[in-house]
Amino acid sequence: MKRREFVTGAALLAGLSACAQEELEQANSSSGSTEKFEWNMATSWPPHLPGLGVGADNLAKNIEIASKGRLKIKVYAGGELVPPLEVFDAVSQGTVHMGHDSSYYHRGKIPSAPYFTTVPFGLNVNEMNAWLYFGGGWELWQKAYMPFNILPFPVGNTGVQMLGWFNKEINHINDINGLKIRMPGLGGEIMQRAGAVQVTMAGSEIFTSLQTGAIDAAEWVGPYNDVSLGLHKAAKYYYYPGFHEPGPNIECIINKDAWETLPPDLQAIVKIACQSSNLQMTSEYMWGNAVALEQLKADQNIKLNQIPQAVFDQLREHARAAINDLINDDALSKKIQDSMSSFINISSSNQEITELAYLKMRINSSAL
């Protein structure tokens, strides 16, 4: 298996290289098209939301500048053009050209969709990008969206999220029993298997629901976004790490018919602008979370707690059951799970001697 993995990686690299050569020839041979395109981008985010919303704004701006105004993209916040959870449908039908969204919102239509955002106990941000760009992940994602006439592109990542805000301590798996928690997707389903009650609500409703006790716990993103919603004033215990969303990838989705109207140079600009945006947003979260965490640490009312390893392990057993149900029902999910699992195995060894060993030693160091 390991040898096969290696061959896949090498072949993919060679493949990309061949494609680039072909694109190069196409781009240079096509005679000076100066056709202009005006596109709409529907997003699922509040307007200019730090991280996600800013990422959508910058992506559109970069494409416009790099294309010298030949591809203008107007960005719409969630609900302005289409409701947040209907962005995928609108792009699929071509009523908007593109969207800025999270794949796990489309689970009702595509069982495997959550894999392309993040799955519980899965890949962190660097692993996710390695898998998408070099491990065949992006190709599997394209396959999953093909029936919907949509092309997906990775455009950002929040990094490991926080597990969220709780109004009581979690010392034992039984403490999750009966807990009313706002946690969408597979994470919430796992909590439900551990006895919690999964509650669905928009981000804007979390603060009031948590403060009034209508819910006992809620996850949103991490310090950078959580502080702006004021969640630190609504609950006392802030738990980490977010096992449920260890490296959530954000998507840019483009209607395939619209994509095919673009000449190769504009397609290339969109591609590199998306990859550029991916790193820019990830870096914004890395910086913004560090700054916002300082503010939270200075607040005496907040208890920053790590979830016990035993609870983590028991939730992981529930996750296995949930994932088994998913892959037994859907052949593509099985294929994706196998691909991701085989990478996670070899990546864990690599992370252990690189990022993990280094950070642990730097933080534990008595020197300086």
Next chain:
Amino acid sequence: MKRREFVTGAALLAGLSACAQEELEQANSSSGSTEKFEWNMATSWPPHLPGLGVGADNLAKNIEIASKGRLKIKVYAGGELVPPLEVFDAVSQGTVHMGHDSSYYHRGKIPSAPYFTTVPFGLNVNEMNAWLYFGGGWELWQKAYMPFNILPFPVGNTGVQMLGWFNKEINHINDINGLKIRMPGLGGEIMQRAGAVQVTMAGSEIFTSLQTGAIDAAEWVGPYNDVSLGLHKAAKYYYYPGFHEPGPNIECIINKDAWETLPPDLQAIVKIACQSSNLQMTSEYMWGNAVALEQLKADQNIKLNQIPQAVFDQLREHARAAINDLINDDALSKKIQDSMSSFINISSSNQEITELAYLKMRINSSAL
């Protein structure tokens, strides 16, 4: 200080946004320039070297495709056009338009240059990008290169490197005494302060020197590149983590006069192509290292060892002394060190509850 940091981050974001708006107007107002540019890029790498060399190739290709051939870049391997260590001078003088290189090679000319690659016990890859793009790091880098008429861009990262290949075990700081080691830059200087003899040689000479016992130890990059040099056949002990290069950033450097001949849309294409390349190369290393490490782990002759925390701490004391010498002699280095240190402090807290906590728990987990 923390409030100031926050303001800096926010102001920078606002600043970028304002700049983008300005560029947008410039780009759209400038009338259809179809001028073509043919540039040379000198690199310090062997031709098509996985990671570094491939990164240079792809950067040039992406720019050519996205610009529809208006900016063609011919890539030269190290020594083809200029010797590897003279790329910076050639770009500065304008004898080549751009280079693909590492800033720490320019330390003789610019004392602060190593900071923009990596410094011992410093930032990891995600922290480095957060600092460069949001923490004012890129602005400091531009300031350092301004007297040389050069604009720098981040274009890739190897991630935490390995400490390297040793022909004996390192159990105590005294084991470093008298060790002949190939380790360039500040890392080698720190080893020298601990009693080692720092030996300088090109990558291509490492294998033979290590195998014949002319040197006792050598660092190169990590599994992905080390295996291709055959270093695992020349020494037995493979040590981690590479405290000396925790997140080495690779640079694209452009002659400022050449840059200013480009219209705003081509400048924008170069900018986003560089940021795109940064993530692409980082992901290639993340994937390639994981795959190559599996190969090394299957080899019974190789001992994969972690350097003891006590040795790490003692080397860190030597690093502090080396850095103090550097910042006492150079005002810009002092400014950069202060900026990086204040970020490392807040980032360590953030990494501890996100990446570090998550990876540690996932790897320690008894479940699955």
